[in-house]
Amino acid sequence: MTSMLLAMDYPGYVATGWLGAIGLVGVYAFAxxxxxxxxxxxxxxxxxxxx
Amino acid sequence: xxxxxxxxxxxxxxxxxxxxHTGSPxxxxxxxxxxxxxxxxxxxxxxxxxxxxNQSDAVRLFYVHVPSAILAYTGCFLTAFASxxxxxxxxxxxxxLAAASAELGLVFVTITLVTGSLWGNVTWGTFWTWDAxxxxxxxxxxxxxxxxxxxxxxxxxxxxxxxxxMGLLLVPNxxxxxxxxxxxxxxxxxxxxxxxxxxxxxxxxxxxxxGMLAGALVFAWLLIHRFRVAWLEQQVEQHDLEAAxxxxxxxxxxxxxxxxxEAQPV
Amino acid sequence: xxxxxxxxxxxxxxxxxxxxxxxxxxxPFAVLILLLFAFALDPDRGILEKATPGLYWVAVLLAxxxxxxxxxxxxxADGTRDALRLSGLEPPAVFLGKVxxxxxxxxxxxxxxxxxxxxxxxxxxxxFGLLAATLVAATxxxxxxxxxxxxLVGGLRARDTLLPVLLLPVLxxxxxxxxxxxxxxxxxxxxxxxxxxxxVGGFAVVYLVAGSLAYGALLEDS
Numbered sequence: 001m002t003s004m005l006l007a008m009d010y011p012g013y014v015a016t017g018w019l020g021a022i023g024l025v026g027v028y029a030f031a032x033x034x035x036x037x038x039x040x041x042x043x044x045x046x047x048x049x050x051x
Numbered sequence: 052x053x054x055x056x057x058x059x060x061x062x063x064x065x066x067x068x069x070x071x072h073t074g075s076p077x078x079x080x081x082x083x084x085x086x087x088x089x090x091x092x093x094x095x096x097x098x099x100x101x102x103x104x105n106q107s108d109a110v111r112l113f114y115v116h117v118p119s120a121i122l123a124y125t126g127c128f129l130t131a132f133a134s135x136x137x138x139x140x141x142x143x144x145x146x147x148l149a150a151a152s153a154e155l156g157l158v159f160v161t162i163t164l165v166t167g168s169l170w171g172n173v174t175w176g177t178f179w180t181w182d183a184x185x186x187x188x189x190x191x192x193x194x195x196x197x198x199x200x201x202x203x204x205x206x207x208x209x210x211x212x213x214x215x216x217m218g219l220l221l222v223p224n225x226x227x228x229x230x231x232x233x234x235x236x237x238x239x240x241x242x243x244x245x246x247x248x249x250x251x252x253x254x255x256x257x258x259x260x261x262g263m264l265a266g267a268l269v270f271a272w273l274l275i276h277r278f279r280v281a282w283l284e285q286q287v288e289q290h291d292l293e294a295a296x297x298x299x300x301x302x303x304x305x306x307x308x309x310x311x312x313e314a315q316p317v
Numbered sequence: 318x319x320x321x322x323x324x325x326x327x328x329x330x331x332x333x334x335x336x337x338x339x340x341x342x343x344x345p346f347a348v349l350i351l352l353l354f355a356f357a358l359d360p361d362r363g364i365l366e367k368a369t370p371g372l373y374w375v376a377v378l379l380a381x382x383x384x385x386x387x388x389x390x391x392x393x394a395d396g397t398r399d400a401l402r403l404s405g406l407e408p409p410a411v412f413l414g415k416v417x418x419x420x421x422x423x424x425x426x427x428x429x430x431x432x433x434x435x436x437x438x439x440x441x442x443x444x445f446g447l448l449a450a451t452l453v454a455a456t457x458x459x460x461x462x463x464x465x466x467x468x469l470v471g472g473l474r475a476r477d478t479l480l481p482v483l484l485l486p487v488l489x490x491x492x493x494x495x496x497x498x499x500x501x502x503x504x505x506x507x508x509x510x511x512x513x514x515x516x517v518g519g520f521a522v523v524y525l526v527a528g529s530l531a532y533g534a535l536l537e538d539s
Contacts, residue, residue: 010108010109010173011108013109013112013169013170013172013173014097014108014109014111014112016169017111017112017115017116017165017166017169017170018093018096018097018111018112018115020162020165020166021115021119021162021165021166022089024158024161024162025158025162025269025273028158028273029272029273029276032073032273032276032277032280033072033073033074033276035280036072036073036074036276036279036280036283037071037072037073039280039283039284039286039287040070040071040072040073040283041071042283042286042287042290043283043286043287043290044286047283047286048070048279048282048283048286050070050073050074050075050077050078050279138534190486190489193482193486194483194486194487196482197479197482197483197486198483200475200479200482200483201469201470201479201483204473204474204475204479205473211538212534212535212537212538213469213470213473213535213538215534216465216469216531216534216535217469217483219531220465220487220527220531223523223527224486224487227490227520227523228486228487228489228490230490231489231490231493231494231516232489232490232493234516235493235497
């Protein structure tokens with residue numbers, strides 16, 4: 001059955017999909033935090049008090 | 052920080068509430084909750100839920116695909132809503148929200164397209180078909196890229212009518228594109244996606260629900276941080292603008308009315 | 318209101334008559350696109366005839382973007398935007414006037430391209446009622462959306478490169494609808510031609526309304 005042959009490929013696809021998604025969100029989150037840190041240094045403290 | 056002007060150093064007593072980053076106690080709690088549900092989602096999605104009868108393990112891509120698609124469209128609608136509110140109120144916060152949600156929308160639309168084509172290659176044997184939903188999601192991605200490109204070239208600290216109008220137009224555009232593409236494809240072939248979509252129940256339903264929850268928490272966490280980045284960007288731009296005006300004044304020999312801290316931004 | 322619309326349309330068309338940018342640069346470019354398609358898709362293989370409606374509208378869109386960019390550029394020079402804002406003309410009237418001028422230029426381009434397609438691609442034109450209705454609907458749709466997005470990027474240094482990126486995805490439904498309607502008119506495929514023509518017309522109405530509402534805010538902004 002072809003579906004069984006295809007089944008051997010599934011873990012690769014699933015792993016790519018999951019890792020790709022988590023990786024992209026992770027990289028984006030990291031970049032956003034970094035941007036925030038860099039910008040914070042240029043802004044007076046009064047303008048960055050998060051409540 | 053050594054180059055702070057004296058009047059800013061007078062604020063030292065409040066420095067504990069003005070961190071050098073975009074985090075706050077609330078986002079830390081939210082972040083931890085998001086991480087915990089992410090782990091739970093991975094366990095449900097990859098380990099505890101059974102493979103589908105028809106699609107075997109390929110169904111596991113759906114636990115990423117569907118939540119990210121919903122979040123992508125959420126980001127798009129949030130951008131339009133914030134843009135509309137900006138046009139009414141003209142307040143910085145709405146502009147920052149529009150910027151933040153558009154960027155998040157682009158991140159999640161990318162994930163949607165990638166996981167969608169991976170799933171398509173497993174199930175249909177091709178990475179891309181001109182399926183109505185695929186095509187309109189791709190166009191949404193292009194529109195978000197365009198919106199962000201417009202924001203990038205336009206530098207005005209308090210937001211602009213251009214960005215707001217374009218953000219507001221995202222929703223009618225998405226609806227018109229989606230309807231027309233749906234109609235265009237349906238004249239050729241019936242949507243194959245519908246037939247293959249699994250009827251979900253039991254552990255699979257839980258995997259979906261946890262995926263949605265995890266996605267929503269991650270989205271909220273990212274949105275808050277990105278919103279604060281946009282807010283900081285506005286402050287920096289405002290500051291640079293004032294510095295430039297002051298520098299111009301000094302050049303022209305007009306007595307300075309505002310104190311300049313740095314004429315040359317780093 | 319009508320007088321204002323006519324005034325703005327007349328201004329844009331008069332500039333075109335004097336500068337002849339659309340006539341001397343955009344129109345040759347449009348014909349050039351038809352030639353390029355012929356080079357890419359060998360005329361002897363019959364692909365051109367089958368694809369004529371689609372190629373025609375792609376040519377219209379690409380040339381149209383240039384005409385729209387030109388129309389947006391008119392307001393960028395010499396503080397024209399400020400003059401328009403202070404002129405007392407209603408912003409919706411300015412918008413509709415510019416749409417009318419762009420639509421007139423587009424219609425001329427489309428007729429030229431139709432002749433080009435008939436001559437170069439050996440296309441047999443038929444179903445003239447549907448052809449004419451689609452032509453008018455699509456022209457208004459492209460002009461309305463184009464003028465709105467032209468105002469969106471007007472005054473920016475990146476205007477020339479930004480306009481196509483923002484405008485073309487938005488015009489995708491017009492391309493689909495107008496192409497299907499033309500296919501139906503020419504009899505290449507059996508589709509609901511008038512329904513597609515209606516879709517393009519609906520798009521035109523949506524953008525005429527949206528542009529009239531948004532133009533004031535865009536004029537103020539820049």
